[in-house]
Amino acid sequence: MNTLLIHAHPEPLSLNGSLKNFMVGRLQAAGHTVQVSDLYAMGWKAAIDADDSLDGAAGERFLPDADSRLAFANGRQSADIAAEQAKLEWADAVIIQFPLWWFSMPAILKGWFERVYANGFAYGVGEHSDHHWGDRYGEGRLAGKRAMLVVTTGGWESHYSPRGVNGPMDDILFPIHHGMLWYPGFDVLPPFVSYRVSRMDEVRFAATCAALGERLDTLFETAPIPFRRQNAGDYEIPSLTLKPHIAPGEEGFGVHLA
Amino acid sequence: MNTLLIHAHPEPLSLNGSLKNFMVGRLQAAGHTVQVSDLYAMGWKAAIDADDSLDGAAGERFLPDADSRLAFANGRQSADIAAEQAKLEWADAVIIQFPLWWFSMPAILKGWFERVYANGFAYGVGEHSDHHWGDRYGEGRLAGKRAMLVVTTGGWESHYSPRGVNGPMDDILFPIHHGMLWYPGFDVLPPFVSYRVSRMDEVRFAATCAALGERLDTLFETAPIPFRRQNAGDYEIPSLTLKPHIAPGEEGFGVHLA
Numbered sequence: 001m002n003t004l005l006i007h008a009h010p011e012p013l014s015l016n017g018s019l020k021n022f023m024v025g026r027l028q029a030a031g032h033t034v035q036v037s038d039l040y041a042m043g044w045k046a047a048i049d050a051d052d053s054l055d056g057a058a059g060e061r062f063l064p065d066a067d068s069r070l071a072f073a074n075g076r077q078s079a080d081i082a083a084e085q086a087k088l089e090w091a092d093a094v095i096i097q098f099p100l101w102w103f104s105m106p107a108i109l110k111g112w113f114e115r116v117y118a119n120g121f122a123y124g125v126g127e128h129s130d131h132h133w134g135d136r137y138g139e140g141r142l143a144g145k146r147a148m149l150v151v152t153t154g155g156w157e158s159h160y161s162p163r164g165v166n167g168p169m170d171d172i173l174f175p176i177h178h179g180m181l182w183y184p185g186f187d188v189l190p191p192f193v194s195y196r197v198s199r200m201d202e203v204r205f206a207a208t209c210a211a212l213g214e215r216l217d218t219l220f221e222t223a224p225i226p227f228r229r230q231n232a233g234d235y236e237i238p239s240l241t242l243k244p245h246i247a248p249g250e251e252g253f254g255v256h257l258a
Numbered sequence: 259m260n261t262l263l264i265h266a267h268p269e270p271l272s273l274n275g276s277l278k279n280f281m282v283g284r285l286q287a288a289g290h291t292v293q294v295s296d297l298y299a300m301g302w303k304a305a306i307d308a309d310d311s312l313d314g315a316a317g318e319r320f321l322p323d324a325d326s327r328l329a330f331a332n333g334r335q336s337a338d339i340a341a342e343q344a345k346l347e348w349a350d351a352v353i354i355q356f357p358l359w360w361f362s363m364p365a366i367l368k369g370w371f372e373r374v375y376a377n378g379f380a381y382g383v384g385e386h387s388d389h390h391w392g393d394r395y396g397e398g399r400l401a402g403k404r405a406m407l408v409v410t411t412g413g414w415e416s417h418y419s420p421r422g423v424n425g426p427m428d429d430i431l432f433p434i435h436h437g438m439l440w441y442p443g444f445d446v447l448p449p450f451v452s453y454r455v456s457r458m459d460e461v462r463f464a465a466t467c468a469a470l471g472e473r474l475d476t477l478f479e480t481a482p483i484p485f486r487r488q489n490a491g492d493y494e495i496p497s498l499t500l501k502p503h504i505a506p507g508e509e510g511f512g513v514h515l516a
Binding site for chain 2: 010011013014044046047048049050060061062063064065099101102103104106107108110111113114117154156158159162163164165166167168171172174175178179180198230235238239240241242250251252253254255256
């Protein structure tokens, strides 16, 4: 199978760099074809701007959404964006690897999503009617592909536990899992998170690789997170609120898991 | 009072640009001194790297945390970072204004936090002992200052309601409010969020300015979000989990509000 690894750490000799090398080797040894987008090494441009279209802004003002739609539709996107979209189309699975900085992904990776997820590619896809609100949240261009986060933190696991001061890791990652991966159709696998990595010695590194290797060996069998499909009947349209009889009385991120 | 406005939109003629201009005028008319960090106009560098220290990486490997600490302590930070820190020290209130892209802030703004929030400046501050775990979450260098988000979304308000498909707005913003603003000590005000802004006509723009103006007029009186202080007795140290008798049986972001 084809696996794309998106890697966002500035230092090749970091723990993240070592885990990336381990993942590439493990996947290749299992017979997969691997492409790596090493965002720092590529000098990835993080900020959306009018240069993302070969034609610049279409009108007097730069309109991020409309200009992205036009450039995508007309094959006039910046070459770096088109190349990453081609990798996504090629991939059967995508691994997104990063250190958790300020409770989200590094800026360079956020900018990869913002620019590669063009209007017409990852959003603004499909009909909008009274029974279907775009091909999103379980449908979309990336449906049928799998995605998994591989994340490191400096903080302790307890700090990210259900009553930990940082908030639960599942909730911190929800906007990525649900909002950025499930949204254009990916099946989202449970994340692989390594905590307190400043204290990682060789013994723990070996154990981490063993556990991560097992996740890679089962990449195409692991059950995805059971997010609800937006257009399959659980939500009112167009308010897109969960119907009253589904998880009655409950609120928050958790209600979007079946 | 001194107010710093951090603005992250690529187009000066956008709604966000118009709201920025409105805010500057309103604050100045009320007698405040205003500085604006217009990140796109400044060409803000989003990605952390070894160039963030005038000395480059201190060792063979670039260590984002350790090198940031050294550069901050020795006055060897890149000039753009030091300038933004000086603005934060100067400010009594900070307004952070952005369009919500993929359920978080734009990459360029995320990169502002990552680079300006140096080790020793916004994290890695204060003692770590069995009764105090760093000056953070209610203590820290930015304590005594106020912060408020001003956010626009394309999606409808119902999509961000407690049972809306995107997840509740308060939960989507929690990693920013709690993890990036309360963390170094800011008092965090309730956000000002404008939904479905692609349908903003002149009447709604006027109403939005009126409501936003009122928030600016009361910037120094509005009650902050009542996040719990990490070192004031509610949390076990060092596990940093909420003590069992506080919000017993509850979990998730909400338990961190008193």
